[in-house]
Structure formats: structure tokens, C-alpha cells
Amino acid sequence: MTDALKPRGDIGTLMATATDPAGAVFAEPWEARAFALALTLSGDGQFSWDEFRERLIAEIARADAEAVHDHGASAIHTDHPASDSPRGPYYECWLATLEKLLREKALLTGDEIERRAAAIAASPPAPTKSQGRGPIKIA
Amino acid sequence: MIHDDNHDHDHNAPDSGPTLRVKALETLLIEKGLVDPNALDALVDTYEHKVGPRNGARVVARAWTDPAFKARLLDDAAVAIAEIGIAAGPQGEHLTVLENTSTVHNMVVCTLCSCYPWPVLGLPPVWYKSAAYRSRAVSDPRGVLREFGFELPAGVELRVWDSSAELRYMVLPMRPSGTEQLGEDELGAIVTRDSMIGTGVVPYPPAEPAATK
Numbered sequence: 364m365t366d367a368l369k370p371r372g373d374i375g376t377l378m379a380t381a382t383d384p385a386g387a388v389f390a391e392p393w394e395a396r397a398f399a400l401a402l403t404l405s406g407d408g409q410f411s412w413d414e415f416r417e418r419l420i421a422e423i424a425r426a427d428a429e430a431v432h433d434h435g436a437s438a439i440h441t442d443h444p445a446s447d448s449p450r451g452p453y454y455e456c457w458l459a460t461l462e463k464l465l466r467e468k469a470l471l472t473g474d475e476i477e478r479r480a481a482a483i484a485a486s487p488p489a490p491t492k493s494q495g496r497g498p499i500k501i502a
Numbered sequence: 503m504i505h506d507d508n509h510d511h512d513h514n515a516p517d518s519g520p521t522l523r524v525k526a527l528e529t530l531l532i533e534k535g536l537v538d539p540n541a542l543d544a545l546v547d548t549y550e551h552k553v554g555p556r557n558g559a560r561v562v563a564r565a566w567t568d569p570a571f572k573a574r575l576l577d578d579a580a581v582a583i584a585e586i587g588i589a590a591g592p593q594g595e596h597l598t599v600l601e602n603t604s605t606v607h608n609m610v611v612c613t614l615c616s617c618y619p620w621p622v623l624g625l626p627p628v629w630y631k632s633a634a635y636r637s638r639a640v641s642d643p644r645g646v647l648r649e650f651g652f653e654l655p656a657g658v659e660l661r662v663w664d665s666s667a668e669l670r671y672m673v674l675p676m677r678p679s680g681t682e683q684l685g686e687d688e689l690g691a692i693v694t695r696d697s698m699i700g701t702g703v704v705p706y707p708p709a710e711p712a713a714t715k
Contacts, residue, residue, distance in 0.1 A: 374629050374638075374649045388550050388625050393524040398625075399545040400528060402592060403537050412592070416667055420614045427633050453616070453631045458520055462527065471530055479526040484518070 394454040401461050410464050418463055422456035554624035557588045558672055559693035561599075561622060563686045566677045575599050579672070583622060593670060594621035600663065600700070601674045607654055609647070609662050609700035610671040611639035617665035619672050623698060630699065640664070650701045673698050678706035 389395040405412050430452075465471045531537040561583055565572040575582040579597040580590060597619050600608035612618065613636050618626040629635050638646050643662050647654050654660055663671050675697035681689060696702040 374632070374634055374646060389546075390628075391521070393521045395546045395550070396524045396528055396542065397520070398549070399542040400524070400531065400537060402545055403541050404531075406592075407536075409536070413667055416615060416617075419616075423615055430633065451628060451632055453628070455520060458523060462523070465527065465531075470534075470536060471527070475530060476523075476526050479530050480522050483525055483529075484522055 390454075394457075397454060397458045397461060401457065404461075404465075404470075409470060410468055415460060415464060418460045419456060422459050423453070426452040426456050549620075549625055553591070553620060555622075555693075555695035555698060556690070557583075557624075558619075558622035558695070558698045559690045560586055561588070561672070562674060562693045562698065563690035565599075565674055566689055567686050572601075572674075575674070576601060588621055591621045593617070593619060595670070596668055597622070597670045597672065599672050599674050600661070602676045602700075602703075604658070604676070606659050606661060607700065608671075608673045609639060609643055609660060610665055610673060611636060611662060612665040613637070613640060614666075617667065617670060619670040622672050623695060627695070647701060650696065652702050673700040675700075675704045678704050680706050 389398065401415055404410065405415055462476065466473050466476075528537070528539075528542070532539055561575065564586055565575050571582060571585070574585075576599055579599045580594065582599075583597070584590065600610075602608055612630075616626050616631045618630065635646065639662055643660050644654055647660075663669075665671055675693070677689070678692075681692070684692075692706060692708050693704055694702060697704045
């Protein structure tokens with residue numbers, strides 16, 4: 364009876380890849396931030412949830428089509444091997460949707476996003492070790 | 503617990519990919535006064551820790567033990583869940599509860615994206631959002647149930663419901679036999695998230711700790 368309850372097949376594999384049996388809500392911190400950004404901006408009326416959803420649907424369809432193009436029809440029956448995330452491209456689609464909407468609503472320009480991303484990428488990571496000087500005297 | 507990346511000085515590797523992109527968007531929006539970082543943190547906390555399938559499990563347990571509540575739930579889910587203190591919220595609009603019976607088994611999918619009744623179930627699991635589930639829940643629903651380890655008897659009608667912007671669904675699974683002596687709280691503890699999506703039934707005794715928070 365316990366064996367009969369064991370998930371298997373492609374969806375079973377997807378279930379098994381979640382490290383937490385309950386399923387971690389967000390795999391990465393960036394997913395959580397992207398989620399919160401979309402919700403809070405929509406809640407404030409910067410765009411409607413329908414607008415977000417319509418564009419998300421388009422991004423997901425695009426991701427599905429790419430997977431089929433690159434890996435054949437069976438790609439939609441398994442997790443997307445091409446995606447950076449082993450959990451599939453869902454939040455990448457979410458992020459692309461968010462960025463598109465921000466630009467469409469002229470809340471941000473593509474230019475300033477690129478410049479900020481470049482600036483963050485170029486800034487050196489904060490050192491974790493102290494960079495103090497050595498002893499002033501050795502006796 | 504999600505911390506604010508902007509203040510993460512332990513992070514040696516440079517940001518890249520989506521982390522970088524999100525940080526660019528977030529810092530710009532905060533600087534322009536378009537988002538409040540405290541509001542962002544609160545939202546993350548809500549959906550990581552506060553809103554989840556435990557809510558739906560309470561609804562199910564109440565419906566199993568209180569026939570009048572069950573009738574109200576099937577008639578107007580939003581009003582009924584408010585009775586037991588579950589807040590309406592994003593993605594809670596137009597919620598319908600689908601009752602499983604000995605002749606009908608309901609299963610929910612969002613074929614286009616990930617529409618899901620957040621107030622009662624929290625955020626959807628990864629598999630719910632996958633291309634595999636979105637397509638095969640429609641083309642081969644009994645096969646999907648088999649992958650969840652559940653063989654639906656041939657005589658039971660399987661109804662697949664496609665969620666959308668306008669409609670959200672939660673399944674009211676059947677109460678398993680052998681639970682007659684359990685109280686409402688104990689019943690709530692055995693209800694699984696997947697049984698409320700319709701990709702399984704409530705096992706009793708529980709197969710493993712109920713996957714909920």
C-alpha cells in the first residue's frame with residue numbers, strides 16, 4: 364500500500380526534486396523578491412493583476428515553445444533541461460514579465476535597469492576579513 | 503528566512519543572473535519611492551510562513567464535522583471561510599469548493615499559468631506550475647493521478663477544472679474511513695495539500711507527516 368503511494372513518472376520526479384517534502388515556497392531569495400515586487404506594485408495600482416497575468420501567460424508559453432524547439436515535444440512532459448533552475452523556468456518567466464511591465468508602464472527604463480545591473484555586477488564584493496594593519500610594535 | 507540582499511555583507515560571489523536583475527529592479531524602485539522595502543519583507547514572510555495549506559485543511563475538517571457549514575461552503579466559499587477566520591486576500595476572489603464523492607473526483611489545474619487559491623492553500627507547488635502538469639492534467643488526467651500513486655476506480659467520474667483569472671478552486675476531499683473518532687483538530691492534521699488540489703485523496707492512517715505548514 365505504501366508503494367502504491369510513491370510518486371513516479373515526470374511529475375513524480377518534479378515532486379521528488381523539492382528538498383522539503385512540503386515544498387519550499389521559494390527556491391532562491393531572488394524568487395521571493397521578484398514575487399513580492401510584483402504583488403506590491405500591483406497592490407498599489409501600478410498595474411492590474413490581469414495585466415501581469417496576461418503577460419506571464421505569454422512568457423510561460425514562450426518558455427514552453429523554446430523547450431519544445433530545443434528538445435522536442437517530450438520536453439513539455441519533463442522539467443525544462445535548459446532552464447538554469449532545476450525547478451523549471453517559472454520564476455524566470457515571472458521576472459521577465461515584471462521587467463517588461465515596469466518598462467511598459469514607464470516606471471523604469473531599460474537603460475537605467477541595464478546601468479544599475481552593470482554597476483552592481485562591477486562593484487567588488489564586500490570583504491569579509493578585517494583589513495586592519497599589522498601590530499605597531501613587536502617586543 | 504529571507505534577508506535583504508542589499509545588506510548581505512557575507513556574500514562573496516558577485517551577483518549574477520536573476521539575482522542581479524532582481525536587485526537592480528528592487529534598488530531602483532526603492533530609490534524612486536515606488537516600493538517600500540518593509541512591505542516587500544512582510545509579503546515574503548506572509549507567503550513563506552503564514553499562508554499555507556493548513557488554512558484549507560481547517561476548512562475541510564470543519565466541513566467534515568459540520569454539515570451546515572459544508573452546505574454554506576459549497577454555496578459561497580468566500581463567506582464560509584471568513585467564518586473561520588481565514589482572511590480573503592490576493593487570488594482568493596471567486597473561490598469555488600468542489601466536493602469529491604464516491605462517484606465524482608475533482609482535480610484542478612491552471613493550464614496557462616499558475617492560478618491557485620492562495621488564501622486557503624498558499625503558493626502552488628513546483629509541479630503544479632510545470633508544463634508537464636499543465637498539459638497532462640487535461641490530456642491524461644488518470645495518468646497524472648497514477649504518477650501521484652493514486653489509481654482512480656473506473657466507475658468514478660474524473661472532473662478536471664481549469665482555473666483562470668476569474669475562477670479559483672479548492673477540492674473538498676472525501677473523509678477517509680476509520681476517522682469517525684477523530685475530532686476537528688485531528689482531522690485538520692491529516693488533510694494533505696494534494697488532496698485539496700485533487701491529485702490525491704486523504705490517506706488514513708497518514709502515509710507520512712501531512713505536507714503542510
